Amino acid sequence: MAHRDYYNVLGVGRRSSQDEIKRAYRALAMRFHPDRNSEPEAEQRFKDVTEAYTVLSDPEQRSRYDRLGPLYTPDGRPPKPEDVNEVIGSFFGGMFRRKTQDRGTDLRYTVSLTLEEVATGLDRPIVVPRRVHCHHCGGDGAEPEGGRAICEPCGGTGRSSGARLFRTSCYHCDGQGFTVVKPCNTCDGDGRISIEDSLVVKVPKGVATGQKLKLSGKGDAPTGSGEAGDLFVIVNVAEHTLFRRRGDDLLVELPLTFSEVATGADVVVPTIEGQTTIRIAPGTPSGKIFRLAGRGMPKVGRSGRGDLHLQVMLEVPTELSNSEREALAGWARALSASRHPLRAAFDEVVRIRSSVEAS
Numbered sequence: 001m002a003h004r005d006y007y008n009v010l011g012v013g014r015r016s017s018q019d020e021i022k023r024a025y026r027a028l029a030m031r032f033h034p035d036r037n038s039e040p041e042a043e044q045r046f047k048d049v050t051e052a053y054t055v056l057s058d059p060e061q062r063s064r065y066d067r068l069g070p071l072y073t074p075d076g077r078p079p080k081p082e083d084v085n086e087v088i089g090s091f092f093g094g095m096f097r098r099k100t101q102d103r104g105t106d107l108r109y110t111v112s113l114t115l116e117e118v119a120t121g122l123d124r125p126i127v128v129p130r131r132v133h134c135h136h137c138g139g140d141g142a143e144p145e146g147g148r149a150i151c152e153p154c155g156g157t158g159r160s161s162g163a164r165l166f167r168t169s170c171y172h173c174d175g176q177g178f179t180v181v182k183p184c185n186t187c188d189g190d191g192r193i194s195i196e197d198s199l200v201v202k203v204p205k206g207v208a209t210g211q212k213l214k215l216s217g218k219g220d221a222p223t224g225s226g227e228a229g230d231l232f233v234i235v236n237v238a239e240h241t242l243f244r245r246r247g248d249d250l251l252v253e254l255p256l257t258f259s260e261v262a263t264g265a266d267v268v269v270p271t272i273e274g275q276t277t278i279r280i281a282p283g284t285p286s287g288k289i290f291r292l293a294g295r296g297m298p299k300v301g302r303s304g305r306g307d308l309h310l311q312v313m314l315e316v317p318t319e320l321s322n323s324e325r326e327a328l329a330g331w332a333r334a335l336s337a338s339r340h341p342l343r344a345a346f347d348e349v350v351r352i353r354s355s356v357e358a359s
C-alpha cells in the first residue's frame, strides 16, 4: 500500500495533530474491524487504515513519509507485523473488549427465619442499606450543569499521549476524559448515594443456617462506572422449641407417662406442618424411636424430604403428694416381680455375688 496516500486513507489533512489522526483511525477501525463488519472489503480497508495509522502515529516514520511521499517505504519494507499488531492491540484492547472496571463491594445481610418458614420456602421482603449510582449526575460526581471540564492533557480522550501513544488511561482524569470542576450537589461528588433498598429474597424450601443466597448486582455500586457488587443473604434459622434438625431429618423428644408406655396410648405429636397421631404400643420402652418417613425437612433443590424421628422419653414424676405416693406404693405391691424381668435379673446377680464374697 506504500504507493497510496496515508493521509487520504485516514481522511485527515497533512498538518493534522496526533490526536486528530488517532481519532480518525479510531472511527475508521471501529467501522471496518472484521469482528464488527462482515462486508467483503472491510478486512482490506481495516488493514489499510491500520497500516496508514502505524506510519503516521510514529513521529519519526511520519516525517520520513512527509519527505518521501508516495516513494516512502519504511526501510524499504512495509511496516513490520509486530508494529501493526501493537497498534491494533493498543486500540482494540480498550475499544472492543470491555474495560475491566472496578466492581462495587459485595454486601452481606442476615435474614432470620423460623423452621416452619424454611420448611415451606417463601418470598421474604428485606430492606437493605446500599449505595447506588447517583441519579442526579449519573454516577460521575459532576454537577450536570457546568460540572465537567474537558481534560486538557488528554484532550478528552481519556488516553495518555506521548512516546508510547495512548497505551494507558490518562493519569490526569483516570481515563474519564474530563475533570470535575463542580461536584454534584446530590452526592457531594462521590457519584453514589445511600438508599434503603426494598428487595425480596426468594428463600428456597429446605435451606439451613449459614447458607448464602445471592442477589446479583444488589451490592454497592462502585465509584466510577463499573457494575455493582452482589448481595449475599445469609440464612439464620431460629432454634425451635420442639424440633431439632440433623440434616434433612427432624428430631423430637417425646415425653410419655409411665401408664402410657405401659398400657399403650394414641398420642398427638407435632410435625413441621401441623400434627399427627401415633399409636404407642403397650410395653413401649423408654428411648424407643418412632420414625415417620418423609415428614422431615424438604431437601434443597431436590424432591423428597427427610424423616421425623420421635424419641420416647419416660417422664418420671417428681414432688409427689402423699396420696400420689400411696397410690404408687399400692401399684408397686400389685405388680409381681415377673413384670420387671430386667430388675429381677439384676437383683439376682447382686445377691449371688454377695453370697460368694461372704463364704
Ligand SMILES: [Zn+2]
Residues within 6 Å of the ligand: 134, 135, 136, 137, 138, 139, 141, 142, 184, 185, 186, 187, 188, 189, 190, 191, 192
Ligand atoms: Zn451525583
Ligand SMILES: [Zn+2]
Residues within 6 Å of the ligand: 151, 152, 153, 154, 155, 156, 157, 158, 159, 170, 171, 172, 173, 174, 175, 176, 177, 178
Ligand atoms: Zn485525561
